[in-house]
Amino acid sequence: MSRPERAEPGPALAATLRALRAGGFEEAEVYAKSGRSRRLELGPGGPVAGFAQERGWMVRASGARASFAASGSGEPEPGGPWPEPDGEPFRLPDPAAAEPWSAPEDLDAPLVGESEGMRLLESLGTALATELPGARLTSAALEDGAAEHALASSRGVEARWRGRLAALRVEAAAPAGRGKPPATAAIYLAEREARRFHPAALARRLADRLAVTAAGAEASLDRGELLLAPAVGARLLAGLLPLLVGPDATALVAELRDRRGRIASSELTVIDDGRLPGGALAAPCDGEGVPTRAVTLLEEGEHRQPLLAWHQARSAGTAAAGGARASGCSRRASWRDLPAPGPTHLYVRPRRGISAGSLLAGLARGYYLLDAAGAGRFDLPGDRFELPVCGFAVAGGRAVAPVSRALLCGGIGALLRGIQAVARDLAFLPLDGMIGAPSLLAGGLELRPTGG
Amino acid sequence: MPFSLLDRAAVSRTLSQIAERPGDLADAYFERVEEVELAGGGRAPWIRVRREEGLAVRLVRGGRTWLASRDEISPAAFADAVRRVARALPSASYSEPRLPVAPWEGPPAASELADFPSAVARAVRDQRVAFPTDLTVRRHRRWVQAVAGPLVPEPEREEFYSVTAELPWGRYGALLPRLDGAAAAAVAGALVERFRGRGASPPEPFRGVLVLGPAAAAVLLHEAVAHSLEADVLAASGDPELAVGVRLGPETLSVLDDPGTAPEGVRRRTDDEGREVRRRWLLQDGQVLQPLADARWAMASEVLFPGAGRRGGRHVPPGPRSTHLELTPGELDDEELMAGAEGGLWAAEAERGALDPLSGVFRLDLPLARRIRGGGAADPVGPSRLTGRIADLLPAVAGIGATARAAGAGWCAKGGRKLPVWATCPALRLEGVEVAAWG
Numbered sequence: 001m002s003r004p005e006r007a008e009p010g011p012a013l014a015a016t017l018r019a020l021r022a023g024g025f026e027e028a029e030v031y032a033k034s035g036r037s038r039r040l041e042l043g044p045g046g047p048v049a050g051f052a053q054e055r056g057w058m059v060r061a062s063g064a065r066a067s068f069a070a071s072g073s074g075e076p077e078p079g080g081p082w083p084e085p086d087g088e089p090f091r092l093p094d095p096a097a098a099e100p101w102s103a104p105e106d107l108d109a110p111l112v113g114e115s116e117g118m119r120l121l122e123s124l125g126t127a128l129a130t131e132l133p134g135a136r137l138t139s140a141a142l143e144d145g146a147a148e149h150a151l152a153s154s155r156g157v158e159a160r161w162r163g164r165l166a167a168l169r170v171e172a173a174a175p176a177g178r179g180k181p182p183a184t185a186a187i188y189l190a191e192r193e194a195r196r197f198h199p200a201a202l203a204r205r206l207a208d209r210l211a212v213t214a215a216g217a218e219a220s221l222d223r224g225e226l227l228l229a230p231a232v233g234a235r236l237l238a239g240l241l242p243l244l245v246g247p248d249a250t251a252l253v254a255e256l257r258d259r260r261g262r263i264a265s266s267e268l269t270v271i272d273d274g275r276l277p278g279g280a281l282a283a284p285c286d287g288e289g290v291p292t293r294a295v296t297l298l299e300e301g302e303h304r305q306p307l308l309a310w311h312q313a314r315s316a317g318t319a320a321a322g323g324a325r326a327s328g329c330s331r332r333a334s335w336r337d338l339p340a341p342g343p344t345h346l347y348v349r350p351r352r353g354i355s356a357g358s359l360l361a362g363l364a365r366g367y368y369l370l371d372a373a374g375a376g377r378f379d380l381p382g383d384r385f386e387l388p389v390c391g392f393a394v395a396g397g398r399a400v401a402p403v404s405r406a407l408l409c410g411g412i413g414a415l416l417r418g419i420q421a422v423a424r425d426l427a428f429l430p431l432d433g434m435i436g437a438p439s440l441l442a443g444g445l446e447l448r449p450t451g452g
Numbered sequence: 453m454p455f456s457l458l459d460r461a462a463v464s465r466t467l468s469q470i471a472e473r474p475g476d477l478a479d480a481y482f483e484r485v486e487e488v489e490l491a492g493g494g495r496a497p498w499i500r501v502r503r504e505e506g507l508a509v510r511l512v513r514g515g516r517t518w519l520a521s522r523d524e525i526s527p528a529a530f531a532d533a534v535r536r537v538a539r540a541l542p543s544a545s546y547s548e549p550r551l552p553v554a555p556w557e558g559p560p561a562a563s564e565l566a567d568f569p570s571a572v573a574r575a576v577r578d579q580r581v582a583f584p585t586d587l588t589v590r591r592h593r594r595w596v597q598a599v600a601g602p603l604v605p606e607p608e609r610e611e612f613y614s615v616t617a618e619l620p621w622g623r624y625g626a627l628l629p630r631l632d633g634a635a636a637a638a639v640a641g642a643l644v645e646r647f648r649g650r651g652a653s654p655p656e657p658f659r660g661v662l663v664l665g666p667a668a669a670a671v672l673l674h675e676a677v678a679h680s681l682e683a684d685v686l687a688a689s690g691d692p693e694l695a696v697g698v699r700l701g702p703e704t705l706s707v708l709d710d711p712g713t714a715p716e717g718v719r720r721r722t723d724d725e726g727r728e729v730r731r732r733w734l735l736q737d738g739q740v741l742q743p744l745a746d747a748r749w750a751m752a753s754e755v756l757f758p759g760a761g762r763r764g765g766r767h768v769p770p771g772p773r774s775t776h777l778e779l780t781p782g783e784l785d786d787e788e789l790m791a792g793a794e795g796g797l798w799a800a801e802a803e804r805g806a807l808d809p810l811s812g813v814f815r816l817d818l819p820l821a822r823r824i825r826g827g828g829a830a831d832p833v834g835p836s837r838l839t840g841r842i843a844d845l846l847p848a849v850a851g852i853g854a855t856a857r858a859a860g861a862g863w864c865a866k867g868g869r870k871l872p873v874w875a876t877c878p879a880l881r882l883e884g885v886e887v888a889a890w891g
């Protein structure tokens with residue numbers, strides 16, 4: 001372990017910080033972000049190519065009795081002007097030791113070009129029409145961006161880091177038969193750079209969704225074994241975040257412990273890692289300059305600790321938080337937003353050597369659920385959840401009939417304890433942070449018709 | 453006005469250099485935004501201020517659009533943005549017009565925000581109830597200068613307020629043109645209604661009469677009429693021009709969009725593309741007359757007219773959106789609207805609505821309603837949802853109230869681009885619609 005390399009934050013930040021301290025703000029932090037992004041869209045209005053250059057800052061400052069926050073475009077002016085502080089006083093994090101960090105090489109890759117990005121979207125449309133005749137993209141948007149962040153605080157935190165993020169949102173439709181509204185499907189994905197999106201694979205995924213939605217029968221009430229594709233697993237994990245993140249998680253988890261103290265199947269290990277190699281949001285520190293690290297939240301079914309930011313661990317008290325160690329997990333959505341704790345890359349640990357195909361082959365009778373059609377509802381105190389899904393009925397390890405308009409339902413505890421196997425095909429979705437799951441074999445849950 | 457000294461003529465001349473082909477559309481957009489927030493609930497920091505400005509340059513040619521935007525207003529930033537959207541090769545250098553922008557005025561202050569939570573608390577107490585209201589109040593200001601080729605309109609300014617309340621039984625939000633006693637009373641009334649209806653059971657699914665108060669009617673019309681008649685939404689399933697003349701509702705239903713009659717503070721003479729706004733009849737006597745269009749959609753059409761171009765910010769292109777909806781009043785009073793509707797529902801407010809442009813399926817979420825008994829609104833009913841297809845829903849309008857009032861303002865987040873929308877509406881009676889529990 002070592003102290004993170006001190007990174008000079010830049011003259012404007014340093015001058016602003018000095019001015020704030022001279023003005024009586026013992027706790028002061030200046031954050032600045034500059035970035036550029038290319039956005040390419042296909043939609044009813046024709047192709048749109050956009051290029052944005054963003055530059056902004058945020059100041060948080062607290063004296064002994066009052067505080068304020070301010071943000072703006074461009075660079076901060078050391079003299080403000082600042083609003084009259086009237087918030088509660090607060091404190092900022094101290095500098096902390098961190099593991100060494102090597103910036104990923106692809107941070108330096110150029111942004112996707114206009115023609116290159118448009119070709120990606122157009123080839124996705126072409127591939128979709130080939131996979132499923134009659135299917136078409138109704139809208140597609142690709143955004144590829146790079147940003148530099150700098151932060152300095154009166155407590156001595158000084159950090160600079162860079163990020164890359166590409167996001168792809170695609171909506172598609174296909175005819176569903178005479179008198180029926182068209183079947184629709186959407187995907188939203190994020191990667192570190194746009195060149196990681198593969199049109200052919202995405203087209204197959206969209207075509208599967210559209211075909212199932214167009215031809216799928218409404219589910220009937222059934223209980224068999226369920227193979228949950230990564231998109232379904234990630235949605236379920238997102239619904240369970242209150243059990244894994246924040247100071248209230250420990251109390252919620254207590255309700256789910258069995259006699260041996262476990263809350264989940266021994267197959268289930270859940271980790272949050274702000275510096276996950278290859279992760280879309282990987283960075284050496286969070287939005288407050290606190291070093292990121294991997295934190296095991298659930299290990300082989302046993303709850304280890306919730307994901308906590310430094311101030312949450314401090315105010316909860318280490319004992320009350322189950323001996324939890326804080327990690328750098330405060331995210332800033334933009335330079336306009338205050339940092340807020342949350343997952344960065346939170347995922348179910350995959351199991352090497354187990355393919356989704358082998359789990360499907362072993363499914364005598366049940367369902368292979370491909371995707372979630374929405375966010376679902378999770379009633380943690382009431383121990384119930386439901387998630388709209390679509391997929392296939394399975395017999396003898398083979399898909400036999402498409403199923404749509406289905407709700408995956410059950411108890412929260414039953415879901416956690418019912419995971420029988422975990423595959424190797426980890427995939428992330430941009431939900432609340434990047435949430436990831438591999439294919440999961442689950443039992444003890446129900447499939448019901450949506451009634452819609 | 454921060455943009456009064458911009459050399460708009462020089463900006464216009466530079467734009468004419470990139471609009472080099474017949475039919476090209478080139479425009480520039482300068483924007484300044486200030487938001488002051490006073491957060492409730494003792495969260496720190498209590499006061500939060502955001503001040504930002506920037507510009508965007510756009511070129512539309514042959515159905516394609518190029519947009520370049522910057523978080524900065526300067527001659528160099530403008531010239532760079534022009535260079536990025538220009539199609540000339542090799543890239544030319546463009547003149548850098550004088551773009552002096554007035555400095556921000558002093559430290560941001562908003563004393564009116566500080567007084568509002570206590571005014572709401574007093575208004576709640578006046579109704580002889582008491583409960584914690586964790587109010588966050590914001591003041592939103594925006595200054596806009598659009599330059600579209602030779603069109604150089606005067607700059608526009610908007611100012612309004614928003615309030616959100618975190619209640620133990622749900623979240624409440626509203627947009628307000630001003631923070632005065634009437635606004636405090638209106639917010640308090642809505643909060644007390646939520647308090648009195650807390651814990652009420654949702655309704656059993658039914659098909660019958662639903663009477664929407666002015667605020668709920670405004671949300672319905674925003675989704676079912678305004679969104680469904682935006683040129684880009686219409687284009688998702690066909691030619692937008694073909695919508696003109698289609699009958700969507702009964703002859704009593706006439707809806708228009710008029711940014712020029714919006715509440716003072718958000719009233720507009722021109723849209724975010726610098727085009728004059730118009731009193732636009734979306735539905736006249738139940739028939740589609742003028743879909744919402746911006747310059748991009750109007751440039752290739754003799755049927756669609758610009759003037760409804762709105763921008764969620766400089767980093768995104770404009771699109772056709774409504775600003776201020778008006779529903780022409782009918783002749784019914786509240787008693788007549790609820791007559792013969794025993795067992796139906798009366799809903800003062802809608803939390804949100806959504807429209808699937810491809811299927812035409814529509815939903816309206818009602819956080820609280822009241823059962824209609826004895827010709828009036830009686831016991832509270834928990835969260836419910838109205839669902840249906842536009843083609844079935846608007847013909848279900850069976851009665852329109854006689855008194856229109858400013859109501860139903862809220863945020864619209866179509867395509868992730870958040871914009872304030874306003875309305876002046878009377879109440880509305882729907883018959884034979886499907887309502888079920890929600891949440």
